[in-house]
Amino acid sequence: MIVAVASGKGGTGKTTVTASLASLWEGPLIGVDLDVEEPNLHLFLHPILTGEETAHLTIPVVDEATCTYCGACSELCQFKAISVMGRLILTFPEMCHGCGGCLAVCPEKAITPGQRELGEITWGTAGRQGFLMGRLRLGEAMSPPLMRLVKARLEQMLAQSGGDAIIDAPPGVSCPAINAVIDSDVIVLVTEPTPFGFYDFQLAWEAFAPLNKPLGAVINRAGLGTGAIYEFCREKHLPILAEIPYDRAIAEAYARGRIIAQISPELQGTFVSLMAAIRGLAQEAAHA
Ligand code: SF4
């Protein structure tokens, strides 16, 4: 089972929920940080890193001596990353998505594969569990290509170790967030019951519900704000899987990089129940 922990906005407690679940998950698990623009799961899980690789994207390199300026590559590229104007051909590596289409259509074989560095992928262990993280290169604009490579590495790790994975997804509802949850079996939406939290939660529901995956909410800082979020969940038949109280001790633990499931027996119980609720959602969907 792959569980994606997502949120409509940053700062809702998504990573702390991911870390707490990872720390007490029954059976083998890989904790994955797919928030590659700002990974911080490692600050809570304190992994021992055992491997790393630099991730690259294949980009076109044009041999102008061979190019006939036919324009086939430019017509095909939907990202405007290669352009032919008369007897001038230009490539824009930062806009290239690495699909390889231009290499395939070039009739003169004038395009060869080059590389653009995307960032780093690191992996290791966090206690008895596995750990995997992507970190986007500073200045790199697109995170989905690196996320795809992290997910490919996850597939390999799961094939070796078996078990489950829990993904800390990027916040928001744009392309990287969808990319992070698209292969998951269950989506856990972390939110807070403030007006801002509620607004972003509705956007997240609108973005993720059409994916037709089992979806549940975790209300962090419960006790703040209004009851609107609870009403919304009732209306949409969206189960509330757990509530984490608004509590100074939790905020302090978070600020110190502690796993909040470990600060009190009550919170540990909350996360054990959350794990059971997530498994229940996955089983329900499997039998539907
Ligand atoms: S590899 Fe794909 S995205 Fe990149 S320039 Fe070629 S066609 Fe465009």
Ligand code: SF4
């Ligand atoms: S498809 Fe090949 S030959 Fe045609 S313009 Fe592009 S690089 Fe040149």
